[in-house]
Amino acid sequence: MxxxxxxxxxxxxxxxxxxxxxxxxxxxxxxxxxxxxxxxxxxxxxxxxxxxxxxxxxxxxxxxxxxTDALRTLRKTLLEWLALTTDLSLAPELQDLLASYGADPGRWGALTVRKGSAPIRDNPFFLRDYAKCVNCRRCVDACGDGIMGVYALTLENRGLLAHPTTPLDRPLPETPCVFCGNCVQVCPTGALRPLGLEV
CATH class of the missing domain: 3.10.20.740 (Ubiquitin-like (UB roll))
Structure with a gap:
């Protein structure tokens, strides 16, 4: 076509x-x-x-x-809000996009919704660092319908406070998680990352 x-x-x-x-x-x-x-x-x-x-x-x-100019402005604004609310230090592709669109998160003032949350180390394989989560939901889908079908990850809260977590906020070893690593593989920002890559 x-x-x-x-x-x-x-x-x-x-x-x-x-x-x-x-x-x-x-x-x-x-x-x-x-x-x-x-x-x-x-x-x-x-x-x-x-x-x-x-x-x-x-x-x-x-x-x-x-x-178009309107689409570039929209993407620039979306990227600025991601940078305002999330630690993108382990997301070089997003940092490159910010630069290519001339994004200036500071023009919106200060806003740190998730940046202060501490990483969760509740298993011997990987960290869950929601300060770096952009809420793309890839990990939830990979754990659920997309790849594994075990549903060890879910979403909590709404809007800017939304983030992946475990059912009832339980430690990962107390969920159906089989530690396959698919959630880590699809994460674009390092919010889920192997132990040893702590930042």
């Missing part, structure tokens, strides 16, 4: 998502999990509407814009 991306004709395979066709930043999307459309970094303009590229099927004749 044919569609237009930034005014140029592009071929797309039947059943593909816009993310398979366009080059836009993303955070919550991972090819091995089912998390889609949460971070909003991959928003594109389609026929005058903003849609997440990771959750929007490509269609014949679509006109897609990926890098």
């Amino acid at each position: 044919r569609l237009k991306v930034n005014g140029q004709p592009v071929e797309a395979q039947e059943g593909s998502l816009l993310l398979d066709v366009v080059d836009v930043p993303t955070l919550c999307h991972h090819p091995h999990t089912e998390t889609q459309g949460l971070c909003r970094l991959c928003l594109v303009e389609v026929d005058g509407r903003l849609l997440p590229a990771c959750a929007t099927p490509a269609r014949e004749g679509m006109e897609v814009w990926t890098d």
Whole structure:
């Protein structure tokens, strides 16, 4: 099928998502999990509407814009708020995105929602450091429906206070966790990381 991306004709395979066709930043999307459309970094303009590229099927004749002034401003603001609320010191790809969009988190003042929380060391394999969590939910999905199906991780709270945790906030060894490491592998920020990488 044919569609237009930034005014140029592009071929797309039947059943593909816009993310398979366009080059836009993303955070919550991972090819091995089912998390889609949460971070909003991959928003594109389609026929005058903003849609997440990771959750929007490509269609014949679509006109897609990926890098308008409005989209750049939106991505810049989203990245600034991530930097304000989260310790991104172990997320070099996000730091690069902040720089490429000219993000200036300081223009919003000071806000440290999760930055002060201490890492949780409740098992011999990895840390849970929610100060570095951007709430992409990849780990929850990898532990649940996406890969393992053991549901040792869940979400707690809402909005800026939302973060992954264990059911009833129990130590990991008291959950169905089998310490497979899939949650660590899909984490983009080091919020879940092997012991020995403490920062």
